[in-house]
Amino acid sequence: MRKFGALAEHLRQVGLVPNGFHEPREAPEGWLRLAHSAAYVDGVNHGSVPRGVEKDIGLPITPEVGRRGRLATAGTVLAGKLALEHGMAANTAGGSHHARYEQGAGFCVFNDVAVAARVLQADGLIKRTLIIDLDVHQGDGTARIFEGDESVMTLSVHGARNYPDAKAASDVDIPLDDDTGDTGYLNVIRAAVPRALDGFNPDMVFYNAGVDPHHQDKLGRLALSDQGLIDRDWFVIDAVRSRGLPLAAVIGGGYGADHDAVGVRHATIHKVMTHYLVEA
Template sequence: MRKYAEVARWLKETDPQGALYDFHEPDPISRDDLLRVHAREYVDQVLSCTVPHTIAREIGFPMTESVSFRAQCATGGSLLTAMLALEHGVACNTAGGSHHARIAQGAGFCVFNDVAVAVRAVQAMRMVRRVLIIDLDVHQGDGTADIFAHDTSVFTLSLHSEKNYPVRKKASTLDVPLEDGMEDDEYLSILEDTLKRVLTTFKADLVFFNAGVDPHHDDRLGRLALSDQGLRKREELVFKLVRNEGLPLAGVLGGGYSYNLRLLVNRHSNLYRVAAKYL
């Protein structure tokens, strides 16, 4: 959990004059925005910190006031990120990517599905019609896939470790399961071919990019074998292909699990280093 504050601190320390990164502080997401995606009972349980123990256990931690408030702010951050991306072309959240949260409950360290809530909000405001979600977290985005399962206005693309969590996966619009131990070159080749095909066939108004760094070979919860350089090339490839199509890109942090906080923050920093080139 400490990585979120450390990523924001890194951004401020590496750009003290604000020449590269313009910070915006989001409002906590509204209940009405949450209810476009999540079940009323579950939303109220989170907001009142009365989540049943069985659900809290699936999420991975108890629902305290601080955890609830953080989830509201992270989700508000993804909505603000979408709106800023539509205005400026590129924007990134210093949190977000909670793609295991389902309609009726959270799971896998995810309370609210921030990207799904943000997508529904900007659609409701008629800022966009069609959204592409590129999920490159090492784990399949089952919650996001399930939420948009019958909605042709949202294309969910997930490249993930085939044998990793969750055991019971939900069908994305396009799933690309990857073999254990896959390294940079093969991964990047598959990603490039897949993303070019998707961008040709699905005409989006906005792209969300879940830039989880858990495909790294040292990640505690990953099963792939990307290097630091491979993760950087991944971010560069996504931004290049999406921005060359003239599409606004909203980035969210996604997963990353390491005992070495400095190395973890450095891996996440690639998202912002690359994004800064496109502002």
Template structure:
């Protein structure tokens, strides 16, 4: 797939990514605003320098999700039972946030095709499946973006390389039987979800894996994915929930381990001229400052390749 040489790293952000939850809520919504602030404060993005996405359209969302579910989110008529599965109420702010985050991953993918690499400041909502959301995921932004690129003929083959600590069950279900999309998940074997539908390649890891053992599985994962997927674009979920201090983690990675993970994944595909769209995935510390800074690891490492 042709692409332009990289200049500066394209980073996507929208103020609606933060739906302004109560700070006591178990989902750390404030991390999205603080992440964007830190990237400006530390000079990775100039003031006013973010690429701002449009909210995902209903037509895009229906590429990956059932029309009835899309309509329920857009009209804020999701059932109480479905909201419980998601983990929060789907009100107007959450519906807009979900559309903007998904539109952000679509824009990130388009920028990656143009420049070689781009990153979202949200995305990676990989538990949402065709018929509904789950696990803090309303829409599966990567699945929507992959479908949109395929439908427009911009790519022929897609790789989803998911390093969130939780298995990408929604993504696996959405793309089951779809030969143009290869799904890979490196995750904690004892973590959510309890039922893990098969990805094209799953690499489950035991609790307390640590940096060295985690990094040791990457060569096999990367080489296998490259051979099996032959991708025109890679969607990279750089979840920071494998971190030792993450309250939903268990894999015990350090900041340095996460950075080296990102460096090896991004470097592997960029060395081969394959565009990469990065999304931030999960991270669940209650310390918003530390968590937001941990999420910036993806953008800092990606900037090395710009």
């Protein structure tokens, strides 16, 4: 949890938020129910999530955790709306991609990207969304929520041996071997991302820029360097923006005992977006 504060502090320190952050209000129940069952949303909002579900999530669902989930989700909705307005935006949280329709899982309470995609669709702002999920773990919750939904394409590139053991079926899944490294990883991204964009023809893109493929990550196995993450994010941004599409990013996973180091690593997406804006 402490990485979030470290990320925000780092972004301020390096001057990326001279006018302050856009701050969301908590996601209302009506938004959350676009991607989750009414029973689960009620459970989180009223502190009555069953013990077994809390175990799947890995956290006790206290009022604070519920509030955090609603704020992170609203942050991704806000990033989506800002991306539609300005071309690009990034949340400083979000990417809770293991949460599925009927419950959370794997440290994920609400599937913020799924909620955001559905809110923007319901508001008539977009029709077709591509979700590019490059967190080291499969976006299994997202894949399950949008299974059979032809208006949303899910692309997940992840470590084959990472959580979850039982993988879901995204529209495109690319499982990678341990220690894939920068070159092999970037070759995969450079093929898969343009193919998805041109094949699906979305009108906006959500991007889970999880930094857990990094070699120092406690949970990841793909052995990417700092530069590998920079090159990955740059490629995704350029692929999306050069096609004139709005891009909303979320930070996804990143794990380690050094919270400051993880927070700084998460700032990669915000820094690369800023560089892209300056250069493009």
